[in-house]
Amino acid sequence: MSNTLPLDPRGDRPLPAIAVDLLRHVAATAHATQIDWFVGGASARDIVLTHVHGIAATRATADIDIGVDVESWTGHAELKAALIASGAFEQRNEAHRLYYRAPGSGELMWLDIVPFGGIASQAAHAGPAAKATAAAAASEIAWPPDHAVRMNVAGFAEALGDAVAVRLAADLVVPVASLPGQAMLKIVAWHDRHATDRKDAADLLFLLGNYAAAGNQARLYDEQYELVERYGHQLELAGAALLGRDTAALASAQTHELIARVLAFGTDYPRILDHMMALSARLFEPTPELSESLFNAFRDGFRGAG
Numbered sequence: 001m002s003n004t005l006p007l008d009p010r011g012d013r014p015l016p017a018i019a020v021d022l023l024r025h026v027a028a029t030a031h032a033t034q035i036d037w038f039v040g041g042a043s044a045r046d047i048v049l050t051h052v053h054g055i056a057a058t059r060a061t062a063d064i065d066i067g068v069d070v071e072s073w074t075g076h077a078e079l080k081a082a083l084i085a086s087g088a089f090e091q092r093n094e095a096h097r098l099y100y101r102a103p104g105s106g107e108l109m110w111l112d113i114v115p116f117g118g119i120a121s122q123a124a125h126a127g128p129a130a131k132a133t134a135a136a137a138a139s140e141i142a143w144p145p146d147h148a149v150r151m152n153v154a155g156f157a158e159a160l161g162d163a164v165a166v167r168l169a170a171d172l173v174v175p176v177a178s179l180p181g182q183a184m185l186k187i188v189a190w191h192d193r194h195a196t197d198r199k200d201a202a203d204l205l206f207l208l209g210n211y212a213a214a215g216n217q218a219r220l221y222d223e224q225y226e227l228v229e230r231y232g233h234q235l236e237l238a239g240a241a242l243l244g245r246d247t248a249a250l251a252s253a254q255t256h257e258l259i260a261r262v263l264a265f266g267t268d269y270p271r272i273l274d275h276m277m278a279l280s281a282r283l284f285e286p287t288p289e290l291s292e293s294l295f296n297a298f299r300d301g302f303r304g305a306g
Contacts, residue, residue, distance in 0.1 A: 212239025244301025
C-alpha cells in the first residue's frame, strides 16, 4: 500500500456493517493464504469518496470487488475454497463471484474476485487469440475450464502498489484502490466493455469532478497552484487535470499506451467523451459542457499539457 497512515471513514458515513464483516473475512483469508489484494470497483469509489470524504455516490452498489495477486488458477481456487470453508460464503453459478450472507440478519452481499499477476501469463497458453502479442497475454486472464471468458487486467498491478490503507474498524485496515488507480481501471474497463455497458464513462466522470474535493484542495494550492491559475480558479477542472497527472505517473508503459488510445489525443470528441456527455445530459448534472471541460482537463494533465 502506498500510504502508512490509514484513512478513516467519517463518523457520519460509516460503511454498512455487512460490508465491514465481509471484508474482515477477506482480509483474514488473504493473510492466511499470503495473497496480496485490494478493494476495487464501485466499492472502492464509495469507500474513498463517500465514506472517507463525505461525497455522495451517484450509483449504489450491492457488491464488493477485489483484485487478488496470484500466480496461477490454483492459487485463485485455494482462496475461494478457504472463503467458502469459513462457512460465510457460498459459490453459485458465476466463476468470479461468491455470496456472503450476514449471520443473524440473513442480508446478502456478493464478492467479485478478479485475479491478476502471474496468472495472466497463463492466458498465453489458453488459446490462439491470447497468443496475438506477448503484451496482450501479460494483461489478460482467461477463465477456466474452457478459457472462453476473458478479461483485461491491465493496471491491476499498479493499482495494488498504489492502494491506500483505510481503517474500517479498530482492528481492520484494508487496501483500497486510490483515486488515480480507480481512474486508470475505469478507463481500461470502458475500453473493454463500452459497446455493451457505458457505466464506466459515468464513473470516470464522477472521479474527475470530485478529485479536488477528495482531499486534494490543499495540494492544489500548495504544490500545483499553476493548475489553479490555468483553470481560472475552477477547482473541479484543476482537480481533473491533477488526476490526469497522477494517473499518468501511476500507469505502466503498457497501461499508459492503452489509456492514451482511449483518450485519443488530437480528437475533439473521442467516444468515451461522447458517452460522458450523453450520460450527463440524461442526469442533468454535471452539464455536458462541464463534462467536456473536465475530460479535456484530465486529458491535458495525462499527456503533460495540463
